[in-house]
Each structure stands twice: as structure tokens, then as C-alpha cells.
Amino acid sequence: MDRQMILSRGSEMGVRGLQGFVGSTCPHVCTAVNFKELAEQHRSQHPGCTPTVVVDAMCCLRYWYTPESWVCGGQWREYFAALRDFVQAFTTVGIKLVFFFDGMVEQGKRAVWVRRRLKNNREIARIFHYIKSHREQPGRNMFFIPSGLAIFTRFALKTLGQETLCSLQEADYEVATYGLQNNCLGILGEDTDYLIYDTCPYFSISELCLDSLDTVMLCRERLCESLELSLADLPVLACLLGNDTVPEGMFESFRFQCLSSYTSMKENADKRGNVILAVADHIAKVLRLHQGEKKLEEMLPLGQNKALFYKGVASYLLPGQTSPWIFQKPKGVTTLGKQIVSMSTDPEFEPESLVCTHPESKEETPLCTHPETEQEDPMNMEPEMKQQVTMVSDTEILKVARAQHVQAESYLVYGVMSSGEIECSNTLEDALDQALPSQAFVYRPMRQRVYSLLLGAGGDGASSGPVIREWFVHSGNPLRHPDLVRPLPMHVPGGTPSLKVLWLSQEPGVEARRMDTLLACLDLSASREELQAVESPFQALCCLLTYLFVQVDTLCLEDLHAFIAQALCLQGKSAGQLMDLQLEHVDSRAVQLGSLLVRGLSMLVLVNSACGFPWSNSDFMPWNVFDGKLFHEKYLQSEKGCPAEVLVEQNRSRLTRFHDLKSIVCKACMREDRRIVSRQHWRPHHPGRWEKPGSSSHRTNSGHSRSGRGQHWRAQGPGSRQREPDRWRRHSPSSGGT
Structure with a gap:
């Protein structure tokens, strides 16, 4: 099976264009590693600590589904056996796996979710056209994961005795947080957002050879060296390029201006690659001149997108982290969807409401609020008290x-x-x-x-x-x-x-x-x-x-x-x-x-x-x-x-x-x-x-x-x-x- 081909067919997750840029223009960001050797190094450096890899399961579904037949509804016994082999390969070398699944779609990312679903509809239409024309399953170039694969993978992994968690917000945030707070060996997935978070090392699932446990580590420090940026600059770069929070088209004209004034074009980079280099150059040589003196909105054409841009930057800040690009000293916490992050108290920066009313209806769903604290739930990312809007008032239930x-x-x-x-x-x-x-x-x-x-x-x-x-x-x-x-x-x-x-x-x-x-x-x-x-x-x-x-x-x-x-x-x-x-x-x-x-x-x-x-x-x-x-x-x-x-x-x-x-x-x-x-x-x-x-x-x-x-x-x-x-x-x- 050509795993790379299958995985690449999924909608790009994370920062737009960054995956291709790293592969073509900055290949030294990718380093060949072996999980068994990494685990041995981890044990020697941290005696008594079990090497743990936190897995972004949603990124891995295509990799895990190895059965040849996929169109008939799922080859579930074959799939279960493949998952068992995957788990066994890591446990044999003493590596603990912790799996995270998406549990919620944040309101700010609903548009991205919808866009991917509509794209999938077009792919499904082509699949049925092929079946009716040829009376056979399409080739792997049209591979589509069987319906229900994500939900049943959770239960399969639990059956196999694995720690399996479901997120209360965007899963990549919780994966990055878990990896940082638990001193994990690394994150296994396929999402360039893991190059932006300041967390533990990031490993590629698409490059994983299960027999040898060889894979590729994508090093954010080397990415920073190539772009002449610091780790703290990466969230700004991600938002200017476009990600799941900030639409790609929002700063298209800005990126074009950066490219027009950029003088160090690389021959081995395509146009998108040079755009990334140009935007990074602008951050390093222009924005940094006034960092700490001016707010970002005074240096960037944020306009009415100011709140969304700050939300995007803040979304990469893990608990306890701050950003030098957020000018004002944090005075409190702002709830962003299901997520709490410390950030500026800019009066124009308003959190998205969790209460949604239908545009064609004047009805509003009756809701209740109640406080929750981190002591009650170890999955909470911040200890501050917060008010959560809910449909029920019984806090125990x-x-x-x-x-x-x-x-x-x-x-x-x-x-x-x-x-x-x-x-x-x-x-x-x-x-x-x-x-x-x-x-x-x-x-x-x-x-x-x-x-x-x-x-x-x-x-x-x-x-x-x-x-x-x-x-x-x-x-x-x-x-x-x-x-x-x-x-x-x-x-x-x-x-x-x-x-x-x-x-x-x-x-x-x-x-x-x-x-x-x-x-x-x-x-x-x-x-x-x-x-x-x-x-x-x-x-x-x-x-x-x-x-x-x-x-x-x-x-x-x-x-x-x-x-x-x-x-x-x-x-x-x-x-x-x-x-x-x-x-x-x-x-x-x-x-x-x-x-x-x-x-x-x-x-x-x-x-x-x-x-x-x-x-x-x-x-x-x-x-x-x-x-x-x-x-x-x-x-x-x-x-x-x-x-x-x-x-x-x-x-x-x-x-x-x-x-x-x-x-x-x-x-x-x-x-x-x-x-x-x-x-x-x-x-x-x-x-x-x-x-x-x-x-x-x-x-x-x-x-x-x-x-x-x-x-x-x-x-x-x-x-x-x-x-x-x-x-x-x-x-x-x-x-x-x-």
C-alpha cells in the first residue's frame, strides 16, 4: 500500500503550505529517527519514567486502515488485527501510547469542518460513479475511510487496553498540552500545527515503518533556523499563512506584498515556498523592529479581522505560555470556544459565544451555567474558575x-x-x-x-x-x-x-x-x-x-x-x-x-x-x-x-x-x-x-x-x-x- 499517497489525499491539516514547504525547501527539518533508540535514550535521561508517545488518532486513521477492501462498509476484523499489531510494535520496545480523538468541533472552526465535508461529498460521488460504471472497488487513489471508523477505533483501542481520550476542544491543542505537561517522548500524527506549538517533538505517522519503528521527526528548532525566527514567532507566521482558525484568503494581499519586496528567492522553492520565506523574512526584519513598542494591529493590516487573528495566535499558547506578540499584559482569561488561554484584554477581542441561535428562528435554546474547576477534572487546561454554558443544570450528571x-x-x-x-x-x-x-x-x-x-x-x-x-x-x-x-x-x-x-x-x-x-x-x-x-x-x-x-x-x-x-x-x-x-x-x-x-x-x-x-x-x-x-x-x-x-x-x-x-x-x-x-x-x-x-x-x-x-x-x-x-x-x- 502506498501510505503516503493515501495520507496525502486528506485535506491539509494545520498551516497552509507548510507541509510541502518543509518537504521540498527545508528537507533538513526532517530527521530520520528510530522509536526504539529514542525510548532507550529517554529512559537513560529520565530513570523511572516510561517513554510515552501521545497519538493524534484522527491523523492516523488512514494509516491504520490497511485492509484491501474499504468500500463495502469496513473490514473490521482485519482492521482490529492491524490496530493490535500497531500497539504491539510499540509496547514490545517499552513505549506507552496515549491516544487522543476529536470530541468537539469548535465554533470558530465550523467553517473548516464544513468545507472538508463538502469536499468529501464530491469524492464520494466519484466513488459511486466508478462503482456503477465498473462494478468494482475504485483504486487506492480514491480511498475513503469506512463510515464510523473514528468512533469504533476508540473502542478497539480501549479493548486492546490502551489509554484512549476524547477531547473537550480541538484535539491538537490537548495533544500538544498532554505532550508538554507529561514530558512525553513525542507526538505522533500528521498535522503541521505540531510544528507551531512549543511542545515535545513531533513525529510523522505517514513515514512510520511499523516493522522497524523508523520514522521522521520534524524539528521546529531547525525550521526556526531556516526561517530566522524564534519559537515564539511561529504562531504569528501560522496565522499570516492561514490555518484552521484564520482563513487562508484573509492575508492574501499582505503575503503578495511580502513576496514583492522579498529579495532572497530560493531556486529550490516553488511560489508557495517563497511566500513562506517572504512572510517569515517580514516577521524577522520588519515586525521585530517595533516588537514591544507597537501592537501587531499597528504593524499588520488586521482591520476587522483583528480579533480572529489574535485568537489564532493565542490558540497556540499552551497552559502557562505567553506570547511576546500580544502587547498588553494579560489581566484575565478569555474563553475561546471550549478553550481557555491567557491573553490581551483588548476591548475589541470578544470571545465567541457558546450560545447559538438559528438565523431563521427567534427561538433561543434554554441554557444553564455552572462553574467547574480543574480539581474536578484533570483534563481541564487551566486552574482558573470558568463559567460553562450548558443545556442541563444538574452538575453531578x-x-x-x-x-x-x-x-x-x-x-x-x-x-x-x-x-x-x-x-x-x-x-x-x-x-x-x-x-x-x-x-x-x-x-x-x-x-x-x-x-x-x-x-x-x-x-x-x-x-x-x-x-x-x-x-x-x-x-x-x-x-x-x-x-x-x-x-x-x-x-x-x-x-x-x-x-x-x-x-x-x-x-x-x-x-x-x-x-x-x-x-x-x-x-x-x-x-x-x-x-x-x-x-x-x-x-x-x-x-x-x-x-x-x-x-x-x-x-x-x-x-x-x-x-x-x-x-x-x-x-x-x-x-x-x-x-x-x-x-x-x-x-x-x-x-x-x-x-x-x-x-x-x-x-x-x-x-x-x-x-x-x-x-x-x-x-x-x-x-x-x-x-x-x-x-x-x-x-x-x-x-x-x-x-x-x-x-x-x-x-x-x-x-x-x-x-x-x-x-x-x-x-x-x-x-x-x-x-x-x-x-x-x-x-x-x-x-x-x-x-x-x-x-x-x-x-x-x-x-x-x-x-x-x-x-x-x-x-x-x-x-x-x-x-x-x-x-x-x-x-x-x-x-x-x-
């Missing part, structure tokens, strides 16, 4: 949610409770396939019930409950604004328990209440006896399949057969056997179904953590219940009309279990007035799409066809904001018609 978030034990829960805002990145979905709805809509009713559990619903139902801002990528959504979504009332037998009961109580019978609440989140309370009787790991899968088939009318019996058969056959297969599996061809619909199911498994992480963990996480980890290539094989067989015996590979015990699981799902769906039928009973609607007479592709909670009211599911996109509550309520026998 919020503290539990925060701790579970930091320890990477939950998913989305803390975002809902703290800021009322969550996001979900791209999914391998075909924008041209009108028969299958986006996962963003399919799992929204499930999320809405979780919102009700976490935040409570209004007295008259969903119409007056708190508003959640969802940034979910789906076809046709330009992501200019979040979708505003309200909670759905829950119907838990015996009443909805409080979060204190679900999360903290050890009383007898609480486990049963947790499971009842989980099934209510999926609106499956009517079938709880049958579903709870299913053994692990198939219980969670049956619940998800029932939910999925009730929600999506265009799923047929053949699809159900494929989902169940692959889960059963997976139990007896090794990663090596799955690797050797060869597909007759690749089907675009099966690709989308694979991603749809995996996204559903990630939603089970949300539901399970919100309900107090009634299930063991292993029950719905994809390496235990799903393999993309195996599902694809079963899908193709099922489409051909192969009998169940063939689908379960002539295994008698599997065949019995196959019919049992199928029966449970079909009966549970029938209770929701959803009869799963064979595709043979359908009629062709148009080429590439099949539709049951009188059905829609996505059921609403009232059980009626959305398209029957002239509103197709794709119309639920960016133009539609708050939904009427009844549109998402399905009247089941267990809910009493409410």
Missing part, C-alpha cells in the same frame, strides 16, 4: 457525562448535554439513489428519543422541548446552518427513569429499567421479551435491524437475509479468511446498505451510553457483528435467490439460528405494521429503483407515507428546519396512541 466523554466511553452524549450541538461526518451514500434515505434521517427518531432522555421534552410533547442543532452530512445539504431538531417523547414501561437512576443507581432491578429505556429509545418496547431473549452479540443486531426495517420501506427480505447470514457466518471466520474472500462484483446499493448498518451500530453507542450501558460494548462492535466484504457476498447471493442453506454455508446450527433471528425481526416489525416481503413481490419503478405499491422509501413515525403527503424524504434536507412533532411519531400498540 453533567460531570459524569463529561468524564465518560473524556474517557472515550460514550458518543455524542456530552455534546448534547453541554452545548446542544452534535455533528456526524460523511457516510458512503449514493446521492443519486432515490430509493434509500440518508442515515441522517433514518436514525433521527432514535436520536430524538435520546434527546428526550438526556434533556427532557416539553410539557406538551416535542413542540416545546429544547432545540438540538444537528450538523449531519447528507445529500443536498449545503451545511450553511444546522438542522434544528426537538426531542421526541419516550414511552418506557413504568415511566422514564431519571439519569441519576440510569447512570448512578446500583439498586436491584435497575439493569432491567436500563434495558427497557434502551428499547424505548428504539421504539421497540412492544417486542422486548422476544428481543431480550436473543443471545449476544445478536440481540443488539436484531434490535437495530428491526428499527432499520421499520424505518425504511425499501428494504426487502433479501436484505434481511444478507444481514443475518453475514453476522452468523462471521462468528467462525478469522481476519485472514475474510481477507482472502473474493467478490464476484461490487454493487452500489450493497455499499450503501453496509454503511447504513455501520452508522446504526454507532447510534447504538449513543443509545447504550445514554441509558447507562445496559449492553456490553462488545455486543455491537462491528468486528463482532459485521464485515463489509462478507455482507457483500451474502447480499449478492441473496439477490440471486440462493436459499438459506447456501447463505449460512451449509451449517445446520447456523441455519436454525438464522430462522430464529429472522422470525424475531419479522414479528417485531409486524407489531409496527411493517411486513417485510421479498423483492419478487415488488414492481419495478424505474431502472435501478424498486418500490412497493403505496410505499415510501422512509417511514415516518405516524406510519404514513411521507411521499404520500407530497414530501419525499430528500425534502427533509437543508431547506427544512423544525419538524412538526407528529411527523416523527409512530403510533404503536405500546404507546397507547400518544
